[in-house]
Amino acid sequence: MRAAYASATKPDEPLAGLTVGDLPEPSPPDGWVTVDVRASSLNHHEIWSLRGVGLPADRLPMILGCDASGVDTAGHEVVVYPVIKDPADPRGFSLLSERWPGTLAERVAVPAENLVPKPAGISFLDAACLPTAWLTAYHMLTARGRVADAGSVLVQGAGGGVATAAVALATALGKRVYATSRDAAKRERIAELGATAVEPGARLPERVDVVIESVGAPTFEHSLKCSAPGARIVVCGATGGPFPKVDLRRVFMMQLEILGSTMGTAEELAALLDLCVERGIRPVIDSTYGFSAVSDAFARLNSGEIFGKVAVDHLH
Missing domain, CATH: 3.90.180.10 (Medium-chain alcohol dehydrogenases, catalytic domain)
Incomplete structure (x- = not known):
């Protein structure tokens, strides 16, 4: 074959x-x-x-x-x-x-x-x-990020499979979504998905409840600064480098959660498929x-x- x-x-x-x-x-x-x-x-x-x-x-x-x-x-x-x-x-x-x-x-x-x-x-x-990138994003948002209890989401480095999926899914779930990209053309496309697209490191109009983080060292300080009290920073990768500087004072004073995430379950894949059909997400x-x-x-x-x-x- x-x-x-x-x-x-x-x-x-x-x-x-x-x-x-x-x-x-x-x-x-x-x-x-x-x-x-x-x-x-x-x-x-x-x-x-x-x-x-x-x-x-x-x-x-x-x-x-x-x-x-x-x-x-x-x-x-x-x-x-x-x-x-x-x-x-x-x-x-x-x-x-x-x-x-x-x-x-x-x-x-x-x-x-x-x-x-x-x-x-x-x-x-x-x-x-759907089975890898979109399932990873779905698991990050729902199981790890507990997005049902959130009003706002920041997605770092949108453009690739996981980050773009996170933007589309969080928007479909009715959240206020912010997404960063270095590329102006990609920011335009992110905005078409319903998110507020900003340059990396830009100040947001609010602190967010969930951060979807796959970049690592170049964006992690921004992720911490953009997090509301009790926010969840969900990490599935480190394409920009695995060793960010982390201000632990901010972590404990703001009671932040930094959560690792990899893939999802077969049951979550079935739920993701159903969600795509029900909400018209593609x-x-x-x-x-x-x-x-x-x-x-x-x-x-x-x-x-x-x-x-x-x-x-x-x-x-």
Whole structure:
């Protein structure tokens, strides 16, 4: 079957390790199901894998990709939940494409419990954009940030998959949303999603109840200063650097919570799908490529110019 996979890892030139070609069909163990993939989407996880982060040489070649929607062997339309229970991993789980082959292929095998029914009201392409970035944002807002008790949200570094999802979801949930971006064009697009778009470090008209933080060192001081008493700063990444300066006096005087967050549950993915259908929310898609142009999709992701998700239509 055709697949996009890491044939080598190149820390300084990740796309040089990407190969598109034929690999063997999945051989699912007991309790696993094969899915015919109709659509997938890319995450920066794929770029890190091609750099060799979390993907040692002894696991190559490895089919890349965490996100997919498709049809299972019983003919059901499904969305693939990409988190696999893994006692050998310090986190207690692995993502598809770390230890087991990923979704950027004609077919993928996953545990049966990792299949979430796809609602009829959402397309394969839109559904395939939800399992990693949008689920991460949903979990950050609801489970970790307790956004139901919040009036306002700040999203740092909007433009990428998680941050853009957080803007769209928080707005749909009726919150006052502020979002930062260094790029003027991206700020215009953020405003179109219903948020107040500001430059990084800008003073906000109010202190917020929840901060969605994926940038790290360049923005964390701003996140602290923008937090209202008792606010939750929810952290899912550190793309700008993992070692910010933290004024602990502000943390304890304002009774702030700094919360780590990674992915979400299969039940939350089902709830996110239902919310998208009920509220008419659709993922922000930067660009869509046919599988024959998946190398171009990777180049687009790696460019750093994206706004939203890079999607792949496996039927073209």
